[in-house]
Amino acid sequence: MIKEQIEKLWNGESQDFSCVMEIIKALDSGELRIAEKVNDHWYTNDYLKKAILLFFRHSQSKLMKNGICSFFDKVPLKTKDWSNEDFIKTGFRAVPGSLIRYGAYIAKSVVLMPCFVNIGAFIDEKTMIDSNVLIGSCAQIGKSCHISDGVTIGGVLEPLQSSPVIIEDNCFIGVRSAITEGIIIREGAVIGTGVMLSSSTKIIDRETGKIFYGEIPPYSVIVSGSYQTTNNLNLNCAVIVKKVSKGTRHKTEINELLR
Secondary structure, eight states: OHHHHHHHHHTTSOOOTHHHHHHHHHHHHTSSOSEEEETTEEEEOHHHHHHHHHHHHHOOOEEEEOSSOEEEESSOBTTTTOOHHHHHHHOOEEOTTOEEBTTOEEOTTOEEOSEEEOTTOEEOTTOEEOTTEEEOTTOEEOTTOEEOTTOEEOOOOSSTTOOOOEEOTTOEEOTTOEEOTTOEEOTTOEEOTTOEEOTTOOEEETTTOOEESSEEOTTEEEEEEEEEOTTSOEEEEEEEEEEOOHHHHHHSOHHHHTO
16 A cells, blocks of 8 residues: 555655655664565565655755754654663664664664664664664665674665665675675675675686676675786686585684685
8 A cells, every 4th residue: 555655656646745754664663674585585675765765855954953963964863862761672772973864774782883874774683883884775784794894885776676785694794895786695694804796796606616796695705806807907806715504604703714
């Protein structure tokens, strides 16, 4: 029903804006999410992205004050005017300097160091978001992940058919890495320091020579590399240096896996 209301509003067949606010509220609470996994395949709910775009289209920037400085924006901060009881109820920890836009969901036991989380993002339980991290609009991050210092997780609102960045459970993203353009990082993967991944990045399995684009296989250990083209140019790529079992991934220190 609400999907039909959004489509009518999007196509100019309705002027009832209440369905947009209902969706933004549901995204904020985690009741709805931009992408969902069904039978190991991720599906993007385009109508939810349309709702966010409609929210921006119909909203005006206004002055927003907090205890440190003021903002001039269309989207309020998620934790504006929260009480101690609000934080206890939601169950996540937000260190000073962490900014979360309304419409982003943060699950219990998440720890947010000074970072920025954009509207439509979803961060699941027991995940650590380290300092200077940017979580882009609609990015989906699973349980018990560690997103290290200075990482950029790309956002996506347009084009509507584009998928958001998806990081499944138990993943580690190394310092200063950048994950963009709808990449899927499958469960248990370890991404080394400074790895740049986009949908066009060539991902080479060192052991088999197999090449991937847009998806990191489960329990892969990834580092930066290069490959030589036919005209002797060296281009950047990502290299799967090893695969580890689920048991090994949980028992072994990240630094050992990256050696």
